[in-house]
Amino acid sequence: xxxxxxxxxxxxxxxxxxxxxxxxxxxxxxxxxxxxxxxxxxxxxxxxxxxxxxxxxxxxxxxxxxxxxxxxxxxxxxxxxxxxxxxxxxxxxxxxxxxxxxxxxxxxxxxxxxxxxxxxxxxxxxxxxxxxxxxxxxxxxxxxxxxxxxxxxxxxxxxxxxxxxxxxxxxxxxxxxxxxxxxxxxxxxxxxxxxxxxxxxxxxxxxxxxxxxxxxxxxxxxxxxxxxxxxxxxxxxxxxxxxx
Numbered sequence: 001x002x003x004x005x006x007x008x009x010x011x012x013x014x015x016x017x018x019x020x021x022x023x024x025x026x027x028x029x030x031x032x033x034x035x036x037x038x039x040x041x042x043x044x045x046x047x048x049x050x051x052x053x054x055x056x057x058x059x060x061x062x063x064x065x066x067x068x069x070x071x072x073x074x075x076x077x078x079x080x081x082x083x084x085x086x087x088x089x090x091x092x093x094x095x096x097x098x099x100x101x102x103x104x105x106x107x108x109x110x111x112x113x114x115x116x117x118x119x120x121x122x123x124x125x126x127x128x129x130x131x132x133x134x135x136x137x138x139x140x141x142x143x144x145x146x147x148x149x150x151x152x153x154x155x156x157x158x159x160x161x162x163x164x165x166x167x168x169x170x171x172x173x174x175x176x177x178x179x180x181x182x183x184x185x186x187x188x189x190x191x192x193x194x195x196x197x198x199x200x201x202x203x204x205x206x207x208x209x210x211x212x213x214x215x216x217x218x219x220x221x222x223x224x225x226x227x228x229x230x231x232x233x234x235x236x237x238x239x240x241x242x243x244x
Contacts, residue, residue: 002095002116005035005078009044009065011056019203020083030087034079037072044068054136058143066148067131069111070124077119082112084205085182091199099123100175101152102182104202107165108153113182113202123174127155 006027010016016024027036046056046064048071055063069080079091091114094100099117104110117124130151138144153163161174168176184194187204194201 002079002097002118003077004031004033004095005037005076006031007037007039007069007072007076007078007080008083009039009068010083011040011061011064012059016083017205019205023084023086023203026087027081030090031092039068039072044072049131051131051134051136055143058136060136060143063136067128069115070127070131073115073117074120074124074128077117079114079116080111081114082202084203085112085114086201086203087199088194088201089199094199097175098171099173100177102177103163103165103179104149104183105179105186107163107179108149109156109163109176110149110183110202111152112148114200123159127152130155
């Protein structure tokens with residue numbers, strides 16, 4: 001059974017935003033008897049993984065948490081949450097899994113939505129082995145911005161998992177939940193679809209994105225409000241056909 005501990009990462013010196021504070025308060029509301037542990041540079045050994053050390057030195061803190069989450073869950077077990085995840089229902093029933101993850105809106109495995117595990121699970125150890133051999137800096141010394149979503153999804157595919165977006169349960173290895181459970185917010189189209197199955201909302205603060213990417217998103221969001229979803233989607237399809 002998964003321990004009643006919520007883990008989250010906060011590397012760097014920036015103060016927590018009001019959104020993040022709101023999300024953490026929701027954890028206390030819907031998981032009142034869980035311990036909540038913050039992992040940061042004072043209690044996580046960043047030098048344990050070259051990837052994490054290099055990412056920290058480049059101030060790419062979201063990539064540090066990509067490694068830390070797996071190390072912490074593999075060592076202690078518990079639930080991992082990104083700081084921009086808001087709980088809207090209790091998570092007690094998730095503790096019956098040995099290891100669980102969830103799909104995002106694109107049909108990939110996004111461990112930042114929420115992830116839970118007992119300690120010392122084979123899949124976590126395989127992911128950590130991958131990171132232990134990986135450098136965050138490319139040969140040209142630029143950061144490798146490959147997301148943890150891509151990395152974990154590829155590792156699961158390599159283990160024979162068919163990522164079709166559906167609920168999947170194998171008590172000996174892994175449980176996968178569909179996107180409606182942990183990811184009801186369509187970030188790209190700015191649409192929310194909460195169902196009876198929804199447990200949490202990922203608000204996509206997107207700390208790994210560049211300021212330029214965030215600016216483009218904000219502009220797109222403004223255009224969508226002006227022209228409407230239907231017209232915006234039509235424009236997006238035309239753009240995709242022209243420039244990919």
